[in-house]
Structures are given as C-alpha cells and as structure tokens.
Amino acid sequence: MLDQALNLLLSNQNRDGGWGAVAGKHSNTEVTALGALALRSAGADAAAIDKAQSWLSQRQQADGSWPLNDSAKGASWATALALIALSEVPEQRERAVKAGNWLLQQEGGKPGVLAALVLFVTRQKSAVRLNQDLIGWPWTAGNFSWVEPTSYCMIALKKIKQKLPAEPFQERIGQAELMIYDRMCAGGGWNYGNAEVYDEKLWPYPDTTALALIATQDRRQRNENQISLRTLHELALKADSGLAIAWASICFALYGQDNSAFKNALTQRFAKSQFLGENKAWALALLALGDGARYFRV
Amino acid sequence: MTPWLSACDQTPRWQRDAYIRPKRSQVAILGAENYHKPLRDVIQRGIELCRLETRGKRVLLKPNLVEFDPNGVINTHPALIEAAVDAFKSLGAREVVIAEGPGHRRDNEYLLTASGLYDVIKQHRVRYVDLNNDDVRLTALKSGFTHFKKLYLPETLYQADLLVSMPKLKTHHWAGVTLSLKNMFGVIPGSVYGWPKNALHWAGIDGSIVDINSSLPLPRFAIVDGIVGMEGNGPLQGQAKHSGVLVFGADLVAVDASAARLMKIEPRKVKYLEMAGEFLGNLGLEQIDQVGETIDRFQQDFRVIENFADIKKLV
Numbered sequence: 001m002l003d004q005a006l007n008l009l010l011s012n013q014n015r016d017g018g019w020g021a022v023a024g025k026h027s028n029t030e031v032t033a034l035g036a037l038a039l040r041s042a043g044a045d046a047a048a049i050d051k052a053q054s055w056l057s058q059r060q061q062a063d064g065s066w067p068l069n070d071s072a073k074g075a076s077w078a079t080a081l082a083l084i085a086l087s088e089v090p091e092q093r094e095r096a097v098k099a100g101n102w103l104l105q106q107e108g109g110k111p112g113v114l115a116a117l118v119l120f121v122t123r124q125k126s127a128v129r130l131n132q133d134l135i136g137w138p139w140t141a142g143n144f145s146w147v148e149p150t151s152y153c154m155i156a157l158k159k160i161k162q163k164l165p166a167e168p169f170q171e172r173i174g175q176a177e178l179m180i181y182d183r184m185c186a187g188g189g190w191n192y193g194n195a196e197v198y199d200e201k202l203w204p205y206p207d208t209t210a211l212a213l214i215a216t217q218d219r220r221q222r223n224e225n226q227i228s229l230r231t232l233h234e235l236a237l238k239a240d241s242g243l244a245i246a247w248a249s250i251c252f253a254l255y256g257q258d259n260s261a262f263k264n265a266l267t268q269r270f271a272k273s274q275f276l277g278e279n280k281a282w283a284l285a286l287l288a289l290g291d292g293a294r295y296f297r298v
Numbered sequence: 299m300t301p302w303l304s305a306c307d308q309t310p311r312w313q314r315d316a317y318i319r320p321k322r323s324q325v326a327i328l329g330a331e332n333y334h335k336p337l338r339d340v341i342q343r344g345i346e347l348c349r350l351e352t353r354g355k356r357v358l359l360k361p362n363l364v365e366f367d368p369n370g371v372i373n374t375h376p377a378l379i380e381a382a383v384d385a386f387k388s389l390g391a392r393e394v395v396i397a398e399g400p401g402h403r404r405d406n407e408y409l410l411t412a413s414g415l416y417d418v419i420k421q422h423r424v425r426y427v428d429l430n431n432d433d434v435r436l437t438a439l440k441s442g443f444t445h446f447k448k449l450y451l452p453e454t455l456y457q458a459d460l461l462v463s464m465p466k467l468k469t470h471h472w473a474g475v476t477l478s479l480k481n482m483f484g485v486i487p488g489s490v491y492g493w494p495k496n497a498l499h500w501a502g503i504d505g506s507i508v509d510i511n512s513s514l515p516l517p518r519f520a521i522v523d524g525i526v527g528m529e530g531n532g533p534l535q536g537q538a539k540h541s542g543v544l545v546f547g548a549d550l551v552a553v554d555a556s557a558a559r560l561m562k563i564e565p566r567k568v569k570y571l572e573m574a575g576e577f578l579g580n581l582g583l584e585q586i587d588q589v590g591e592t593i594d595r596f597q598q599d600f601r602v603i604e605n606f607a608d609i610k611k612l613v
Contacts, residue, residue: 020431020433021428021431021432022428022431025431025432025433026433028431028489030489068489068490069433069434071433071434071435071436071450072434072436072450072489072490076490077492109500111500127471127472138492138496139488139491139492139493139496139497140490140491140492140496140497143492143496143497143500144496144500146492146493146496148404148493149492191402192402192403192493192494194494197471197531197534197535198471198531198535198603200531200535202534202535203367205403205405206405207404207405239408240407240408240411240412241405241407241408241411242407243404243405243407243408244405244407244408273407273411273416275407276406276407276410276416276426278406278407278428281407
C-alpha cells in the first residue's frame with residue numbers, strides 16, 4: 001500500500017508543487033504541509049519534496065503567517081501545519097520561528113459581555129457547558145477557540161519552544177491545555193470542541209481525539225489522556241476512515257503503544273475505498289505507515 | 299417593494315437585485331410513507347408539479363450531512379438522495395452532483411460511509427464534492443444582515459445550473475427550525491470559516507442565513523425530507539418524528555414556511571424566515587399556491603426547546 005499511496009500522492013502533486021484536497025483542486029497550505037512531510041517520511045524523490053517545500057516557503061506572508069491558498073489570502077489556521085512542515089527543514093527554520101511568533105499573538109475570542117447580559121436578563125440557561133474564558137486558537141481570527149486548530153498550534157509551538165520567548169509560550173500553552181481538557185467529552189475523547197448542548201452529551205471523534213492527545217503528549221500521565229487513549233482505541237478500531245485510522249496510528253506511535261493493528265486496518269481501508277481520493281488522507285497514511293509520527297513529537 | 303429597514307439608520311438591508319420575491323409561489327406537498335418504498339416517482343412528480351426545468355442542466359444536490367449519529371435521524375436519508383439522483387437524471391439533467399460541506403465533521407470518508415451515502419455515490423457513479431475544501435471565489439453579498447460584505451463560496455456553485463437544497467425537516471436549538479434556507483450553511487467552506495461554521499454563528503445565525511441565501515450565484519430548488527423529521531433539541535440530538543411527507547418548491551422561503559406549518563410552527567415568528575420573507579420569497583399562506591396534498595393532512599406537532607416556545611403559536 002505504501003508504494004501505491006506514494007505514487008498516487010505524487011501523481012496528484014500540482015505543477016506548482018502543492019496539493020489540493022483532491023486531484024484537480026488548487027494547492028492549499030494544509031494538504032501541502034502534510035504532503036511535504038509524507039514525501040519526506042516515505043523517502044520520495046528530492047525534487048518532489050523541494051517543490052512542495054518551495055510552495056510553502058514562497059507563500060509565507062510578511063507577518064509570518066500562511067494563507068489558506070492563493071484565493072483566500074488572509075492569514076489562516078493552516079499556519080501551524082506549515083510551521084510543523086518547515087521546522088523539519090534546517091534552512092527553513094527561521095520561517096518556522098517567525099510563524100511561531102505570529103501564532104503566539106493569535107487567540108480565540110469570547111462571546112462577549114452582551115451575550116452574557118442577554119442570558120442573564122432573559123433568564124436563559126447557557127446552552128453549552130464549557131469555560132468560555134479559556135483561550136486556545138480559532139479557525140478564523142477573533143472567533144471562538146476550537147479543539148482542532150488549538151491542537152495544531154500547540155503541536156507547532158511545542159516543537160520549536162526553545163526558539164520562542166518563554167513567558168508568552170508558557171502562558172498560551174498553559175491556557176490552551178486547560179481549554180483542551182475543559183472540552184473533553186464525558187468518558188474521554190474530543191469532538192470539534194463541545195461536549196454538551198442543553199444537558200445532552202455530544203460524542204467524541206477519532207480524528208480530533210487523536211489530535212488533542214498528540215497536542216498533550218507531554219502530559220500523558222494525566223487521567224484525561226489515559227481515558228482518552230482508551231476512547232481512541234475503541235473509536236479507531238471501528239472507524240471506516242483512512243483519516244481517522246491514520247491519526248490514531250500516529251497518536252499511538254507517539255504514546256509508545258503498539259499500533260500494528262491500526263496499520264493493518266489502514267491498509268485494508270485503503271484497498272476498499274482509496275480514502276475517496278483525498279490527498280490529505282493519503283499523506284497521513286504515509287506518515288502513519290512510515291516513521292512520520294516523529295514529525296509530531298514535541 | 300418594501301425594503302426591510304434598519305431600526306437606526308433606515309438604510310435598506312438588501313440590494314435591489316437581491317429582491318426576488320415573486321407575487322405568488324408554488325409549493326408541492328406529497329406523501330411518502332417510508333424510505334423503503336420507491337421514491338423516484340414521488341420526487342419526479344414534485345419536480346413536475348413545480349414546473350421546474352431540468353433538461354440539460356448540471357444539478358447540484360445539497361443534502362444535510364452536518365454530523366452522523368447511528369442512533370439519530372440527523373441526515374437527509376440516502377434513499378431520498380438516491381431517488382433524487384434518479385429523478386433528475388430521468389428528467390434529462392446533464393449531470394447530477396452531490397455536494398456538502400459538513401458543519402461538524404472534517405472526516406468525509408467516515409460521514410459518507412456511516413450515513414450510507416457512499417454506496418449511493420458508488421452505485422450511481424455520481425461525483426461528490428466536499429464544499430468545505432473546494433476551490434473558492436470571493437463573492438459580494440447582496441444583503442447586509444451581518445458584518446460580512448463578502449463571503450468565499452465554493453467554485454462548484456459557479457459551475458452548476460441548479461442548486462437543490464435537500465434538508466431534513468427539523469427543529470433547531472439556535473434558529474428555531476432548520477430547513478432549506480438554513481441548510482445552505484453547508485455551502486460555506488469550513489476551510490475558510492472553520493467548523494462548526496463558527497464565524498457564521500458569531501456574525502448572527504439569522505442574518506447569516508439571509509445573507510447567504512440572498513447571494514448564492516445560481517437558481518435554487520428545495521426538496522425537504524419530512525418522511526422522518528426531528529423534534530426537540532435539533533439539529534443533532536432531537537427525537538425522530540415520523541411525518542411521511544416531502545415538500546418541494548423553487549421559492550425556498552415559501553417551502554420553509556410550508557414546512558414550518560407542517561411542524562405546527564408559525565413561520566413569521568422564526569426570525570430569519572421573517573427577514574427572508576421581506577425580499578427573498580413568500581411566507582404568507584395567501585401568497586403560496588399549495589399543490590399536491592394539503593398541509594392539514596400531514597401536520598404534526600413538533601416539540602421545540604423552551605427558548606423557542608413562542609414560535610409554536612400559529613397565527
């Protein structure tokens with residue numbers, strides 16, 4: 001499967017060096033960052049790796065951020081993934097540090113005084129049960145903090161922490177970790193970032209559970225991590241999804257657990273669906289089947 | 299035309315060309331007992347009753363695939379989507395594409411497989427487009443009920459001739475009801491605006507629904523899946539409610555008004571429907587030509603959460 005997935009990923013690489021979500025779509029930062037890492041992990045042709053890394057380095061903006069793609073040019077959440085990818089390239093590390101400093105300045109917003117006042121005056125109970133004062137990272141500037149972008153940013157910043165100013169790093173990461181644990185679903189695991197609405201529990205997803213666990217891998221002894229690892233094990237074993245199994249496999253590798261069952265499941269799933277032709281899932285599978293977990297080690 | 303005016307500055311909230319409310323609108327209501335019986339003919343009849351022209355067109359079906367719960371009824375049923383593919387093909391559509399930008403999940407393979415839609419796509423060899431990760435085009439909005447002046451929209455919308463909103467008949471804990479207009483949240487690319495389409499929530503759900511629907515770059519049609527709907531704490535955690543009905547129409551405001559009445563919900567009390575009813579379509583019973591079956595025949599009392607108790611008072 002490894003060769004097949006690599007060939008598919010290479011054949012879908014756009015002329016500009018990047019990848020879109022599927023064949024024929026314009027290159028974007030998220031898939032190109034993961035694609036570049038996947039090619040490195042699989043020991044692909046250096047020219048293809050260089051093209052992917054060049055696509056990334058050419059698109060870093062003056063403030064250190066990356067846009068989503070050439071159409072949506074504003075700073076984006078995908079900056080964290082570009083940082084992770086380029087932090088592996090010695091000559092690009094300055095770019096990674098610049099991105100890290102930019103990430104430290106970004107934070108999720110709060111619903112605000114007005115929303116709280118409306119709830120109080122109308123005597124409505126809050127629909128969700130989460131601590132809105134805990135700040136992580138949003139998908140879009142100024143919006144609420146969510147699990148997936150926060151996890152990417154935590155992984156990215158933790159990878160280059162030695163190069164970042166200590167105080168803001170500690171402050172942001174400390175609060176982001178609290179936010180991640182606050183959003184954990186009952187019984188372990190994470191979804192997009194909301195565990196309960198109107199007293200009814202929401203359920204965890206394997207992909208975001210794996211990401212939150214990867215982001216908190218240096219807190220592995222915590223009870224939340226341990227029960228969420230068990231949750232991930234259950235979720236990923238029955239996941240009909242290359243993306244979910246790949247993230248789970250990477251997560252278990254980082255936690256030093258046997259992930260051979262997930263690697264087998266990934267191969268079987270690929271044979272069945274080819275992951276719907278999604279470049280991101282192919283890239284993650286290559287990372288999971290090879291030694292790609294190391295790129296997410298903090 | 300009576301522009302909806304801002305309370306403060308008296309400025310019309312929509313552009314002149316955003317005004318598309320017809321004098322009268324046609325809405326078809328047809329019975330469909332369950333998902334096991336063939337549905338293609340019912341859908342074809344609904345399309346024909348609304349005199350929708352489909353020949354030679356590239357038709358984009360937009361179901362509701364926001365999330366999946368094996369014990370719930372969140373999604374537009376795959377049997378209905380399959381029947382719609384069949385019906386539009388039979389009526390001469392050049393191509394039928396299924397497209398969605400799920401609001402919560404980023405894992406398309408899981409959602410499509412678990413919901414049963416993957417089998418439909420494979421069997422009928424239709425293209426599925428993930429609108430969350432499509433190429434995007436910055437599009438000026440034709441109304442101003444939010445701070446957005448422009449939104450990125452998926453390129454796939456620009457390549458189609460007709461967008462068919464296929465929502466589930468559901469109550470909604472933030473918006474009151476979620477039907478064909480609210481279903482359009484799914485065309486907004488998550489890669490730009492995030493999951494769960496949070497930027498739209500913060501800009502105001504009601505205003506966002508109206509601004510999106512006033513500004514989509516192609517004609518629309520709606521087929522509401524009310525065979526089994528959802529009441530209570532929708533759109534995810536409510537209870538199944540069998541209604542055995544499908545609702546069709548080209549005026550999405552009128553379709554949603556009729557669908558709300560089917561749930562014994564007053565459309566004029568649903569904020570975004572009231573706003574949309576000013577310029578995007580007809581809300582009033584007197585402006586809607588109901589064809590097929592009557593509302594009375596399929597009307598059910600859908601429960602809503604306490605915060606929306608007011609919308610249950612029909613006028």
